[in-house]
Amino acid sequence: MNSIWNLVHPWIAFQKKRKAINFEEEEKNVEYNKIKIFIGTWNMHGKLPPPNLAPFCERPSYEAPNESGDRPYCSPSAEHPYHLLVIGTQECQHNISHSVFFPSxxxxENRLCEYLGHSYKLVKTETMAALHLAVFVWNKCVDWIIDIQHASVATGIANLFGNKGAVGISILFGYTSFLFINSHLAAxxxxxxxxxxxxxKIQRELKLKGFNKTDKAQDVTDRFDYIFWFGDMNYRVNLERAVVDEYLEAKDIQTLLEHDQLLEEMKNNTIFKNFHEAPIGFTPTFKFDITDHEDYRHSGPIPHCLSSPAIVQPPPAKYDTSEKNRVPSWTDRILFKTRIPGKDARVIRYTSHMDVLGFSDHRPVTGVFLVDFDWNRTVNHRQNAHPLQLISKKDNSIISYFSYNHGNNSSSILSCDDQASNNS
Known part of the structure; x- marks a missing residue:
């Protein structure tokens, strides 16, 4: 199989059969008492993408009307704004071996901040070697961030090196706790x-204690209300390459998914107990040939081939044509779970982005989720935030800075513009 650009997605019937989660269509009206969360995962193959990150993450183009004063309600559509925007990358900026010694x-981070602009503030980042996790908050609800934790676990060489492992960030948003884990597992x-x-090992050793004294579960994913675990999981399709190619040509994704290692392990409760995944309606995201055309190295904006049909599209994406002839697989995934009885994450979108430029052998995956949240109850908790005014050393301008203490671990929230200026 040489090309997937002409594949369509006839798997709606299959999606309807998956009952593990509550998967619903996008809606146009504002829904109250919900938090909308964007999750993105991308193995970057040791390179940086161009400044225009579309279609992986569209640039914010508007602000949804805030209809109820200080309560930042927004539409449950798949577009901006999101209350929380979380991006996990693997092999980010540098290759793994380089990142072990130069992890910055x-x-x-500056590129993300410049791209998202004034709409979002950077809450926290966590880095381990080539793994990176960034959590942004919509600027209308910064005050709801009460506490932040962060940690990492290495599972690489001798279980000591960070060439593989996970980075995690947990936040207390009002009275609700969230855990975000970005992992790169064994290949x-x-x-x-x-x-x-x-x-x-990650579940056992990721040192995030939770925000309540009663959160003492051995499994870190049992210490928080909502958990999102994503990244390059590296689980493969248990079939030979020729067989997989035939199913892809026949557009038979359902049969391929029946041989997906991760789905099999989850079905058998071997790992990720109580986690869910939205129905997969996209072709495998790994492994693609690397496109090394000079056109892909420019630093200017990139036309979105879907919104600009008159512009020549990139060459057809090809699965691995090297001697290794790797089996196309869904290595890049987003899983989630909740510990709150009767509450679940509602999936608005779960998709890959095959039309990004081919500088990586992976294609990014994104998801948009809605979770229950009582904004009225949260107002009382906002009084725990104490804004300070700091002076920028660069131009003496005022920076809005929010400091939260968790034990001896102090975290901060800076606007994207401030983050970029402070790093310049």
């Missing part, structure tokens, strides 16, 4: 048991 992701089709061991 300052260029990537290669035959490393299934090692991947499972990676998952269990």
């Amino acid at each position: 992701k300052e260029i990537w 290669n089709k035959g490393k299934l048991k090692q991947r499972n061991c990676n998952v269990k």
